[in-house]
Amino acid sequence: MSNTVSTEGTLYKGSCHCGFAKYTIRLDFTKPPPSLHGANATRCNCSVCHKMGTMLTDPGDDGSSTFTLLTPAEKNLGMYAFNTERVRWFFCPKCSITLYNRVHGVFEGVEVRTFRVNVLTLDEKEDGSPVEDLKSLKIKYWDFKEVGLPMAPLDAPVNGGVW
Numbered sequence: 001m002s003n004t005v006s007t008e009g010t011l012y013k014g015s016c017h018c019g020f021a022k023y024t025i026r027l028d029f030t031k032p033p034p035s036l037h038g039a040n041a042t043r044c045n046c047s048v049c050h051k052m053g054t055m056l057t058d059p060g061d062d063g064s065s066t067f068t069l070l071t072p073a074e075k076n077l078g079m080y081a082f083n084t085e086r087v088r089w090f091f092c093p094k095c096s097i098t099l100y101n102r103v104h105g106v107f108e109g110v111e112v113r114t115f116r117v118n119v120l121t122l123d124e125k126e127d128g129s130p131v132e133d134l135k136s137l138k139i140k141y142w143d144f145k146e147v148g149l150p151m152a153p154l155d156a157p158v159n160g161g162v163w
């Protein structure tokens with residue numbers, strides 16, 4: 001892990017709906033990390049993703065060099081932890097919008113540490129230009145409801161209902 005601040009890609013501003021939570025994140029949609037299997041973002045049909053309706057992307061690190069939570073401090077966000085606390089979702093405690101998640105723990109003998117941001121909470125690029133239209137992004141679909149890991153995400157929505 002590096003504490004060096006990344007300068008690759010584009011700096012985006014993001015926020016919840018009410019503006020209580022604000023962040024910046026550096027993403028490069030032209031070079032998605034291997035975890036996204038060629039997609040820019042993924043949806044998932046697992047029990048929590050389905051109900052939250054999030055669309056997640058991976059900045060390629062654990063957030064330490066790409067993500068800055070401007071306000072509030074993370075401890076003042078809402079946090080929903082499940083799966084024996086290994087999966088933690090962070091959301092605005094005022095308007096409920098889910099911003100990102102952190103996964104850290106051992107899954108079937110393998111240590112996993114990931115960071116994913118909800119691309120639906122991106123507002124604009126640092127220079128004020130608009131975020132890429134979601135239609136231009138490559139979206140893939142995890143079937144965690146029925147398949148789980150290991151697998152690659154699919155090109156079309158899967159049973160259990162993500163669009």
Ligand SMILES: [Zn+2]
Pocket residue numbers: 016017018019020021092093094095096097
């Ligand atoms: Zn809010």
